[in-house]
Amino acid sequence: MLFLPGKEISPESLQNPTDPDATYRKQYGHSTGYVANIVNAYNEENQVITHYDLEPNTYSDPKFTEDILQSLSETLSPTQKKIISVDGAFYNDDLSQEAKKQNIELVPSQLTGAKPNPDKFGYDQFEVEEKEQKVVTCPAGQTPDESYYDAKKKCYTVKMDKAICEACPLQEQCPIKPQKKKNVVRFSEKRYRNDQVRAKMETEEYHQLANSRAGVEGIPSVLRRRYDVDHMPIRGLVRSKIWFGFKIAAMNFKSLVK
Template sequence: MAFKPNEYQQITMDDRFLNLDERTRKFVLNSWAKGFADIIFPAINEKRFSVLYSDNPASRPNSPVNAIIGALILKEMFNLTDDELLASILCDVRFQYALHTTSFKSQPFSDRTFSRFRERLYLYNLETGRDLLHEEMEAMANVFVKYFDINPSVKRMDSIMVSSSCKKMSRLEILYTCVANMVKAVYKTGEYEHLKNMEHYLDEDDRNKTIYHRKNEEITKRLQEIIEDAYTLTKELGEAYAELPEYQLLQRVLKEQTEITAEGKIVPVEKEKISPDSLQNPSDPDATYRKKAGKDHKGYVANILETIDEKASIITGYDYDVNTHSDSSFCKGTIEKLGKQEKEITIIADGAYSSIENIELADKNNIELITTALIGKLPDEIQSEFELNEVTHEVVKCPRGEKPYKTRYYEKSGLYRASFNKKTCEHCPLREKCGAKLQKKSAYVLITAKTIQRASYLKKMSTEKYSVLQKIRNGVEGIPSILRRKSHVDVIPVRGLVRSKIWFSFKIGAINAKKALKMAAEMAAVFYKNIKVRFILTKSGKNQAKLSLVA
């Protein structure tokens, strides 16, 4: 299938829309379709996706890419299935007008158009590692920022846990499913000699019998039996089936869930030793486990970067990964992606994004990172006033201006031990805050450069300016709420990191499209509200009415 640019983007003389009655046209032009056609659709760069198609002009041309992407954004805006989306496009002129397809003799979509396009995105991502849809959604967001003249200097971040649609499984279920899947895969090849004493895994009722009907037996015994079957199966098969995904999952689960004792026996590993990255369900091998805010999560995590000013806000950046990926790592990746800024920008986030390393990286890129809190034990703000000489590795003075008579530096830990005269510290009003400890003849303070940095940051955060900025961050928490309540992000009907990210990207595009349409409607309302009609009556001759439009 060859890539062909969409030439049907302007209304032609024989356009179906022009043949509609005036009343219908009026309804369409007063609906969301007008804003989508004028603002959202033109922002889609279809040439970005030309790499998904053949460059042979003799082959069959593709369906218009910008119309497909626009349609999939509408799908998420109205919470439609693929079939409902296709029906809406075929039967609703608003959808056709929004997608600039009213000039087509027949709509350029079939019941497989959308799934095939997602499949192309998926395969291209696997092959190259490049996420074209992610690039496009962020590029469209930047178009909206310029279109609505949103000041890009302030951004805010938040993350959301995204549940996998796969079933929550116990260790026993995971191991049993992996063994059963491998047995069935071998059975299909006809190599029955490898399945000695394992034919019961082919029985549809065997799963329930093993997992649920044998509860009178200890779970450890049942688990051990399945582990031994799995181990025997891998030994029997060797590397002959190494390319099969079932075999790879079986090897993975044995590595994660078992260990070899000193006597050479394979046994279940202790639960505490199982990694959060371990297999949660064979149907979604990418999903990971994480406990956050006292809740168990199985699946993925997304990070949202929203650009905001007093007029509006747009999601200009996002990321999507397994849920073991930390907020701090997302923050680092976001700063690196933004790169060096010509004009200083501010990113506001919660305490989970904070670290001295991230703050330093942000400073290098002319980015001010503001977090609502710091993770870990907090120093006292007074400790920010210690002065160090990091060349000679000495403590120059304490917060009260006193110079220690001796400093010892521990290079491995970066710790400074400053010794002071006991009389100097004994009656000092700052002693309880600076961390000084009294001894028989002296007093000492343990301090690091990182502690001073953290204390300086805490002191800066307590100012009125930063209190205002921290309040701005609270608004971004509405995005995860919208993704859950309206976009149903926790019930994405596909599994796997790459596939589910494609669906998530369209949900982000839909949120931005709604924001853009709302801003356009508000701007239009303000414009018409400010137009004043004045009738000026002239005194010369007859009274003549002059209409003056003053915006």
């Protein structure tokens, strides 16, 4: 019998002979089995779960968002503006750009990854002319000596006159770096858009949109306590997904028929 170190064992390895579809994932504690995702639509009077999915628990959060966008593209008119408030783990810039093509705005509750330096301006403070793909002004409103866009790396480069930067009252907050001939700053298109999102997060309107997730946050707890979804008496992905669907239907019925 061969025993392997835990790190060498695939998460997709067999966890239980009676449930070959179940997988292992070390996130939010150790778990074996499946992970579910739900989409909750609401108005001032009612709320209803419009989409649900259940997959092996190695299924990534962004992949759930990708699946939802695909489903919505097949069922809703692209002319209808839609806003989806999501947890930060379900959001990334690529998904946001794909959503915009369908007239959908993804509103993350937070952004994952490294946090920017709070003592420096965000790159959104540079004014970018996206059609011409160049930076037209710095945070102080000065015009760059040079500005160009690297389409391969999807990155902006800005070169400023050193004398202008040295006289600028905002130089301590500016992310630009001094070099031999010019002061230079480079930032990716993705970072620029993420900083735009971070700036929006500070607005009251954004707080209201993000807080709309409060209605869906309690649903997993209800499904666990009232509908016992952690202990469904069946095995296998397809059967588990169908059984979970019955739970969702029961919850919707109870929510709508009061």
